[in-house]
Structures are given as structure tokens and as C-alpha cells.
Amino acid sequence: MTSLPLCLPDSLTPEQFLAEYWQKKPLLIKQGLPQLIDMFEPEDMLGLALEEDASARLLTQAASKQNGQPQWQLKKSPLTEADFANLPEQWTVLVQNLEQWSPELGQLWQAFDFIPQWQRDDIMVSYAPKGGSVGKHYDDYDVFLAQGYGQRRWQLGKFCDKDTEFVADEPIRLFDDMGEIIFDEILEAGDVLYVPPKLSHFGVAQDDCLTFSFGCRRPNLMQIIDSMADIATNDSDLFVPMLLPQALQASGELQTDSIDAIKTQLLQMLQSERGDHIIRQAVSEVVSKRQYDALMPEETLDTDELMKALAEGATLQADYSNRLLYSKTSDGFVLYANGQRIDGLDETAMAVLIRLANGEKLYSADVKEIDSDDLSEWLENGWVWIDFAE
Incomplete structure (x- = not known):
């Protein structure tokens, strides 16, 4: 049970969204996330970008002295105040993994509970003054673009593929041709725009604005294969040489029949109970890994303080900067x-x-059977977050 309404139009059920829009076509959700309004101001995100442990990027755009064409420059964290001095008119700062810095913001993932939480990537913020953007581009993952402050104009165009040509010699993937524009709207604070993978999009700040990207991502096959190999190294039976049929052949030839026989045994293993176990564990480990290193909390509650807070009405919730x-x-x-x-x-x-x-909120009565030291360990591990009663 979630404490936030789902980020969908009243006329659209989660089942309809997944069947008709998910990874197929965009959707504008007017006031889909009103909780985000006034949650942060630009100064908050600019200050965060300067934090030593922040994962931030500063993207600037200025006309080239040679041909007058836009020239992009990228500076990655750590950023300093000097980086923000003498900026051109058009610039953007991006900060990743905001859940680490604001558990309250992380709780807004509950509005997207129609997407399994293991597919959540992170929340990124984009701050830009009027005219700022990150250019025409596409992403390989689903994203919900939520306006938190100010206004941003979004244009959506064609679906891209591996043959899409990018502008040469730029620090980020950009292209010029978005094809036919199928969407052109200005998002107000609280509005949300769903953009499926590989759909070209272009956002331009209409004034000082903050756009929060709730990204969703699936693992790639190489990640799963790599994880399966790690897990399989603990199974001694898999180190026993295969028994293969042998036909007369030239001594220097590796025949297709031999390769097919090895492939058959490999597939039989993957389709067996042993294979099910390896695949399940590999997938679970990959999708539960955090993308960014954990931040160490400056202060932690001891066991007595935790139990006192729960007794006074605080709640335990999943910490969305972690993967549980x-x-x-x-x-x-x-x-x-x-x-x-x-x-x-x-x-x-x-x-x-x-x-x-x-995604449930749990009160003191819900965890009364759990040892207090275990609760403290969960909190210290970052699995849970405590929301103090107001």
C-alpha cells in the first residue's frame, strides 16, 4: 500500500498505461506529481552540485569562434564555485542520485509503484536558467520528466536507433534531426512527461527551472552473463570437463558438431534446476546493486533513540537510495x-x-516482534529510513 496517489491521469489505469504507453509512446500527466512543487529551489541544487561527494556535471553551450556554431563543453564533479564564474548565457547543471541526499524526495518513487522498484534507476535533477538545455538527444531507458520549479518547453520527435548519427566531436551524444515533432508543450511545476526509450526529446528552460528525471532501467545481457559467471565459480560440478561425442576429423579442425554439442550441454544446464538457481541469483544481484557508492551518514541513531522515535510515532520506510x-x-x-x-x-x-x-510505512506496532538491534542494523545498512513524526 502506498501513501501517494499514482502518477497517472485519473482516466488511465496502471494496466492501461503499461499496455498502451510503456516503451511505446509518450504521455503528458498534468499535475502528476504536485508533491514536488516548492520542494526545492534552484539554490538548493546549485549548492548540492558543489558537495564533494555529489555526482554532478556542468554543461555549457557557447558559439564557436571559428564558425559561430554552438559548442558544448562538459565538466564533471567535483565542481567548485570557480566553475560557475563567467558562465555563458546557456548552461545546465545535472546532479544524479538525489535519493542519497534527500530521502524525502526518494519517497516520491511511491507515485510510480506501477513500475517494479527493481527497475528504478535514480532521480536526477537538471537546473538551467532561461534558454538552458542539454541539447537534442535520446535515452536508452524510460524516464518520467517531472517539473519541480519554473517551466520547461519539451519537444518530442522520432524514435532513434543504432544508426542515428550524432554530432561529431561533442562531449555528449547530440543530434540535429529529431524528425517530425509529435509533441510541443510547456510543463509547469507538478507536471510530468513520460518519455519511452530511444524517443528523441529536447527540453529548453523558459525561466529558472528544475526538472527531476525519474529514470527506469533494465540490466543488459552482459551484466547478467558476468554475474552468472561469478556465481557459477562456486559450483564445483561445473568445473568437470564435458563428455562429448567424437567423430573422425582433421586434427587441426574444430568442427561445428563439437561446438553444437557444447552449446547443447550449456543450454541443458541453464534450463535445469541448477541453471534456474544461477540465473535467479545473477539477476537478483545485478538489479539490486546500487549504481552509486553509498554516502556515509554524518549522524546515526543509536538503538535507544530509534526505539524512542518509533514509540513517539515515527515510521520506518524503505530507503530508496538503496536496493531492497x-x-x-x-x-x-x-x-x-x-x-x-x-x-x-x-x-x-x-x-x-x-x-x-x-513500499509500506511501518509503525512501532508493525515491528514490535523485531529485535531492536536488528532494526538498528537495518537503519545503519541503509535498507530503511526513519520518518520522524511531525
Whole structure:
């Protein structure tokens, strides 16, 4: 159960969105995320971009002295105040992984609970003064572009592919031709625009504006294969040489029949119970890994302070800067956190962590059967976040 309404038009069910729009076509959701209005101001994000541990980029655009064409420059974090001195008229600063810096912002992921949380990437903010943009581009993932402050004009064009030509010698992937413009609207604070993968888009700040990108991403096959190899190294049976049929052949030839026989045994293993286990664990580890290194909290609650806060009405919630998920097997549930399988949990603890992973707010009565030291460890690990009662 979520505490926020879903970020969808009243006339559209989650089932309809997934069937008709997800990875197919864009959708404008007027006032889809009003909770974001006035949550942050530009100065907040500019200050955050200067933090030593922030993952930030400063993108500037100025006319080239040689031909007058726009020339982009990119500076990655760490950024300093000197980087923001003498900027050209058009510039943008981007900050990734905002959930780490604002658990309150991270909780807005609940408005997108129609998308499995293991597909969430991170929340990025884009600040730009009037005229600022990051150029015409496309992303390989789904994104919900939520306006938090000011206005931004968005244009959407054609779907791109691997043959799309980018402008040469630029620090970011940009192109000139968006094809036919199918969408041209100005988003106000609280509005949300869903953009499917590979759809070209171009956003230009109409005034000082903050746009928050809620990105969704799936693993690629190379990540899964790499993880499977790591897991398989712990299975001694897989190190036993294969038994293969042998036909008479030239001594220097590796025949197609031999390759096919090896492929057949490999596929048989992947389709077996052993293969199911390897694939399940590989996928679970990959999708539960955090993309960015964890920030160490400046202050932590000790066990007594935690229990006192819960007794006074504070709630425990999943910390969306971390990755907490579970999968169901023939033996029950298995929990993963930040790329690691968590073993040794009793049924009560597992049930509570599953509820947290599903986005529930839990009160003192919900966790009364959990040892207080375990709760403190969950908090210290970053699996949960405590929301103090007002």
C-alpha cells in the first residue's frame, strides 16, 4: 500500500498505461506529481552540485569562434564555485542520485509503484536558467520528466536507433534531426512527461527551472552473463570437463558438431534446476546493486533513540537510495539488498522487510516482534529510513 496517489491521469489505469504507453509512446500527466512543487529551489541544487561527494556535471553551450556554431563543453564533479564564474548565457547543471541526499524526495518513487522498484534507476535533477538545455538527444531507458520549479518547453520527435548519427566531436551524444515533432508543450511545476526509450526529446528552460528525471532501467545481457559467471565459480560440478561425442576429423579442425554439442550441454544446464538457481541469483544481484557508492551518514541513531522515535510515532520506510528486493523460490522468499543475498533471516524479519520493499510505512506496532538491534542494523545498512513524526 502506498501513501501517494499514482502518477497517472485519473482516466488511465496502471494496466492501461503499461499496455498502451510503456516503451511505446509518450504521455503528458498534468499535475502528476504536485508533491514536488516548492520542494526545492534552484539554490538548493546549485549548492548540492558543489558537495564533494555529489555526482554532478556542468554543461555549457557557447558559439564557436571559428564558425559561430554552438559548442558544448562538459565538466564533471567535483565542481567548485570557480566553475560557475563567467558562465555563458546557456548552461545546465545535472546532479544524479538525489535519493542519497534527500530521502524525502526518494519517497516520491511511491507515485510510480506501477513500475517494479527493481527497475528504478535514480532521480536526477537538471537546473538551467532561461534558454538552458542539454541539447537534442535520446535515452536508452524510460524516464518520467517531472517539473519541480519554473517551466520547461519539451519537444518530442522520432524514435532513434543504432544508426542515428550524432554530432561529431561533442562531449555528449547530440543530434540535429529529431524528425517530425509529435509533441510541443510547456510543463509547469507538478507536471510530468513520460518519455519511452530511444524517443528523441529536447527540453529548453523558459525561466529558472528544475526538472527531476525519474529514470527506469533494465540490466543488459552482459551484466547478467558476468554475474552468472561469478556465481557459477562456486559450483564445483561445473568445473568437470564435458563428455562429448567424437567423430573422425582433421586434427587441426574444430568442427561445428563439437561446438553444437557444447552449446547443447550449456543450454541443458541453464534450463535445469541448477541453471534456474544461477540465473535467479545473477539477476537478483545485478538489479539490486546500487549504481552509486553509498554516502556515509554524518549522524546515526543509536538503538535507544530509534526505539524512542518509533514509540513517539515515527515510521520506518524503505530507503530508496538503496536496493531492497525479494524473489520467491520453491523454498520460500529470498531477500537481496544492494547486490547481496541476505541469509539468516527468520520468518518475522523476512515478512517485515518484504513489506518495506513493497513500499509500506511501518509503525512501532508493525515491528514490535523485531529485535531492536536488528532494526538498528537495518537503519545503519541503509535498507530503511526513519520518518520522524511531525
